[in-house]
Amino acid sequence: MRRSIPLLFLVAKASTVNAITVDLSTRYQKMDGFGFSQYFGTASTIQTLPADQQKQTLDLLFNVTTGAGLTILRNGISVDIIEPKSPGNATDNATYGWDGSDQGQVWLSQQALKYGVNRFYADSWSAPAFMKTNDNEDEGGYLCGVTSETCKTGDWRQAYANLIVQYLFDYRSEGINVTEVGFLNEPEYTGSYASMLSTGTQAASFIEVLYPTLQAAGLGDVGIVCCDAIGWSYAVEWTAQLIAAGVEPMLSRISSHWYSGVGNGPLNTSLPVWQTEYCALKGVYSDVWYSTGNSDLSEGLTWANLIYEGVAQSNLTAFMHWWGVNFDAASGSLISAGFGGPVQATSYLWSYAHWSRYVRPDAFRVAATSKVGTTVSYSAFHNVDGSVSVQIINNGATATPFDVSVTGMNVTDAQVWFTDNSYVGVYSMNGTVLSKNGTISLTAPTKSMVTVVFSPAS
Numbered sequence: 001m002r003r004s005i006p007l008l009f010l011v012a013k014a015s016t017v018n019a020i021t022v023d024l025s026t027r028y029q030k031m032d033g034f035g036f037s038q039y040f041g042t043a044s045t046i047q048t049l050p051a052d053q054q055k056q057t058l059d060l061l062f063n064v065t066t067g068a069g070l071t072i073l074r075n076g077i078s079v080d081i082i083e084p085k086s087p088g089n090a091t092d093n094a095t096y097g098w099d100g101s102d103q104g105q106v107w108l109s110q111q112a113l114k115y116g117v118n119r120f121y122a123d124s125w126s127a128p129a130f131m132k133t134n135d136n137e138d139e140g141g142y143l144c145g146v147t148s149e150t151c152k153t154g155d156w157r158q159a160y161a162n163l164i165v166q167y168l169f170d171y172r173s174e175g176i177n178v179t180e181v182g183f184l185n186e187p188e189y190t191g192s193y194a195s196m197l198s199t200g201t202q203a204a205s206f207i208e209v210l211y212p213t214l215q216a217a218g219l220g221d222v223g224i225v226c227c228d229a230i231g232w233s234y235a236v237e238w239t240a241q242l243i244a245a246g247v248e249p250m251l252s253r254i255s256s257h258w259y260s261g262v263g264n265g266p267l268n269t270s271l272p273v274w275q276t277e278y279c280a281l282k283g284v285y286s287d288v289w290y291s292t293g294n295s296d297l298s299e300g301l302t303w304a305n306l307i308y309e310g311v312a313q314s315n316l317t318a319f320m321h322w323w324g325v326n327f328d329a330a331s332g333s334l335i336s337a338g339f340g341g342p343v344q345a346t347s348y349l350w351s352y353a354h355w356s357r358y359v360r361p362d363a364f365r366v367a368a369t370s371k372v373g374t375t376v377s378y379s380a381f382h383n384v385d386g387s388v389s390v391q392i393i394n395n396g397a398t399a400t401p402f403d404v405s406v407t408g409m410n411v412t413d414a415q416v417w418f419t420d421n422s423y424v425g426v427y428s429m430n431g432t433v434l435s436k437n438g439t440i441s442l443t444a445p446t447k448s449m450v451t452v453v454f455s456p457a458s
Contacts, residue, residue, distance in 0.1 A: 399445050
């Protein structure tokens with residue numbers, strides 16, 4: 001959405017104006033992007049939507065002008081498709097399979113490519129049943145051969161690494177280059193679905209096998225991600241164990257979910273850190289930007305703040321939702337869609353849009369300073385194309401005026417976008433004033449998110 005707000009909506013500029021100054025000379029983390037997943041068959045459901053609904057759904061997810069402009073797709077590795085039958089023992093030759101669809105994830109990845117997405121993170125929830133101590137793809141169990149876990153059929157670490165390599169080649173045969181790969185999902189949790197237990201130390205004993213296997217297969221450009229912990233405190237623990245085991249140089253990214261705890265500061269690692277899954281698992285569809293600020297994760301302003309806390313306070317380089325689209329109103333997905341029914345964006349899709357549209361891959365977070373009060377959060381990013389985006393989240397009960405500027409940049413234009421309770425979407429703000437020195441003057445409505453995009457001289 002790009003409608004401009006009427007001038008009469010603007011609040012008159014107060015006598016006290018808050019200055020936000022961006023300093024491009026001070027850089028922090030380089031961003032990888034924002035994304036989502038469509039595992040467990042939901043991708044194939046998008047594929048079978050009527051053409052108009054399908055196009056609307058894809059645009060809401062990937063279009064950088066009318067949608068969220070998301071840039072990472074997290075695919076699940078369907079191990080039962082890749083290696084459906086046990087070869088018998090760990091050292092016996094595997095027989096691989098491939099159906100060319102992978103529950104619709106191949107098709108969705110190909111559609112994402114058309115929108116310019118080039119980062120694909122493939123993650124496995126579990127090894128095949130026959131590689132595990134519980135002989136079950138579900139209900140936890142450990143990979144046979146990791147630290148302290150043995151099986152009569154042998155050490156299956158190499159076989160699991162080989163399966164992952166086969167998966168990567170299968171996707172390349174479909175024109176999709178997976179950029180990062182993981183082998184665990186919430187390894188602290190025993191789920192009734194595909195799940196596999198591990199500690200950081202045990203994960204390290206598999207990484208020692210996976211890393212050289214990727215190198216030998218000519219897949220050294222695929223980064224290893226670990227460990228998609230269920231919450232931040234586990235990520236802290238696992239990261240320390242990975243470092244102690246000496247495998248940090250073999251990794252590309254550290255990853256965590258936020259279900260059992262959100263980020264509360266940077267992890268102790270030199271690696272980029274991703275938040276790879278979070279949502280209201282029992283949430284309901286909501287297009288409300290702000291109501292009470294409650295903890296059910298159903299309001300857009302809540303998600304604007306969560307993403308801010310991730311990238312600005314915990315130095316995340318990527319932030320991902322669970323499902324982008326689902327067909328159950330209680331799924332917590334960014335979009336609700338149904339056959340014959342409307343395709344509806346939640347308010348928090350637009351929270352992601354503020355970040356993903358204007359903080360593009362490889363942007364650097366840069367310094368921003370202000371004396372504004374604690375009800376306002378702000379951050380700034382320098383994009384590869386030279387543009388600078390500034391995020392302002394006004395959690396206060398009153399509209400707040402700002403003068404925003406960038407030092408060391410010859411500003412030729414500035415656009416201002418906002419979302420609040422009255423305008424749920426991403427709307428252009430009229431009535432802003434760009435001075436000759438490149439400072440933009442604006443008023444952030446109460447309970448709103450505002451993004452300023454500065455364009456440099458060519």
